Amino acid sequence: MQTARQIEIVEAALSLINETGIQGLTIKNLSKKIGISEPAIYRHYENKVEILVAVLDSFSNFMGNIKANVEKQSGSLSQIEAMFSAFFKAFYENPSLVAVIFSEELFRNEPRLSDKTSEIINRNIEFLSDVIRKGAQQGDIRTDVPANHLAIMVMGTLRLYVKNWQLTGAGFNLKVEGEKLIRSVIILISK
């Protein structure tokens, strides 16, 4: 379980990553943002890597929640639609998350972080593959293309779209425009 301070630290880290990139996530900036001294941070997390692990874990949980909700939907296409919607909504409301999902390059030096990162990506693709496979069995999704290829396409589309949104400085309405993209994706993978 996380203490209130730990949650506060993770949130501060998240928004710091969002504002200034991972490079800006220093213990000094973190402590300044929270309004405590630098050593105080170490009372709550053993070191910086542990904080990033917590950030990734919170992101992982957040993903898990989305999936849990998505699975309640009936029909694979509806599930994928719901998944995209949930993602876009979450990123729209909490842009900090975008920075995390694309921080893999920065975590490369620390095995614990890079492992967690690729684990998250793979779990998402795995999940999507399952959904698609079921949809194919039920006759909703096309079968002339392997399910894992479809999964990569769907996930890759999502990622690039969100990334672009971030690069434009949230220059378009991710929720609204995203809905349109979803429909295009659905058309493409439907039988």
Add this chain to the structure above:
Amino acid sequence: MQTARQIEIVEAALSLINETGIQGLTIKNLSKKIGISEPAIYRHYENKVEILVAVLDSFSNFMGNIKANVEKQSGSLSQIEAMFSAFFKAFYENPSLVAVIFSEELFRNEPRLSDKTSEIINRNIEFLSDVIRKGAQQGDIRTDVPANHLAIMVMGTLRLYVKNWQLTGAGFNLKVEGEKLIRSVIILISK
């Protein structure tokens, strides 16, 4: 024009990024790799940002070359196929490039770098959109989905696939497996 030393520096930077991530690209490491002193670097590039600009420029040129070749192909689907093939081949033979294409997160602090980065991404999507639009006009590519959506899907698929290849430590044959993915993509976007 670039001097021999400048090219050497850019190449060293590229392979350093590949081996140790952007974090490992320090002037010290760079000079050690080339076998000159640290200040000597500054004889050839004004500062570190300038080196990264040169890295991105060389990547941009490399992209331009691919596109020029691709345009010689007749038929939009063949062009997309050729583009994918060329990408996979290039990344396969020169994995350092992968690190650069996903380094956006690290360039965020430096406007010149982040601009160049998003410019590269957008140019690629733009190019793909054009190709797709033409293909749609010629009746090769489906028209029930906007061209720019298709472009994002195609480009997003490519990116995520290459990223995954990198994350697995080049754990599968990008060229061979990539060809299969191309075929799936072609199936999806064909009329």
Add this chain to the structure above:
Amino acid sequence: MQTARQIEIVEAALSLINETGIQGLTIKNLSKKIGISEPAIYRHYENKVEILVAVLDSFSNFMGNIKANVEKQSGSLSQIEAMFSAFFKAFYENPSLVAVIFSEELFRNEPRLSDKTSEIINRNIEFLSDVIRKGAQQGDIRTDVPANHLAIMVMGTLRLYVKNWQLTGAGFNLKVEGEKLIRSVIILISK
């Protein structure tokens, strides 16, 4: 008088010094070893110096006990023999003590500690000098060499031998080998 907790702290400090050197004696390590919080330490000792003073005092007491027992022996040579024996036995059974006896270098900054340290050394030499002087008067110990010189030799021999034993990682049997050394020392100083 010392409370149970105070004794516990001194003992923990002693074994911490033995395991990791004086550098490893931090309030954090100390509290971890005892199983209480860091501030709790300050309930029992005003500060770290006070703990070290207590450690030195306990060492001083331990020395005093040895001497008291030694003085019951009749004959100076037997007393010296007994003293050596007692030392070797004590260090053998409680290697932590060795670290303390050679920690002078680290106590230099704190006058209270360095004073206590040199006081312990001097008291030992003084004690030995007395024993030797008496032995000389009784005709057991040679008189062609000043008693205080003999005392330094005897004490110096003891220290270096114990130090070596520590440096070898208790690589030989201090009690058994020590007995042989005692005999050599006795031969040398006997009349």
Add this chain to the structure above:
Amino acid sequence: MQTARQIEIVEAALSLINETGIQGLTIKNLSKKIGISEPAIYRHYENKVEILVAVLDSFSNFMGNIKANVEKQSGSLSQIEAMFSAFFKAFYENPSLVAVIFSEELFRNEPRLSDKTSEIINRNIEFLSDVIRKGAQQGDIRTDVPANHLAIMVMGTLRLYVKNWQLTGAGFNLKVEGEKLIRSVIILISK
């Protein structure tokens, strides 16, 4: 070979150890003493341990020189006498060395340093044992006590005496009083 700056750093380290103990040997103090910035130190030594290694090496060389001179003497007793004399003279003129010879306790955490330290001690005892053994063969030194015991006694005497001199704050004339101690030692080990 050492550069002028490296020698300067080692000497500054040595005198810093002498003045404030090993605890006072920080990069900050070191750079302040030399009059350069902290990072400048790292241009000349890779890290702090490397500086301490250099300090120990210079001490080791200094010991080697003494021994080389000592071996020119004819007769084991003269050699031991000369060795003591040289030691006392060196410590008297350069008290910083005393701090180093007794810093073992502080080097315990760093294997490279603790190894070097015990190597120096053992080499000295070894050297003395050899000298004594030869003296015994030539009939100058007593044979009723093992040579290595005599070596430990001689070396231990030296160490404790020098230590005491340091603890008294150079409160007596090490050279003059030392000569007297040498004579006592010689008397004891002579046949």
Add this chain to the structure above:
DNA sequence: AATGAATGAGCATTCATTCAT
């Protein structure tokens, strides 16, 4: 008697960059 939370001061080290040669 004990603790969770916090802190000022300090530490070794790294970084991009500059300057005299």
Add this chain to the structure above:
DNA sequence: TATGAATGAATGCTCATTCAT
């Protein structure tokens, strides 16, 4: 064209100690 020497600013982290509870 290159280098040895240097630096200001920063980084992650540790330490002994304090304070409110």
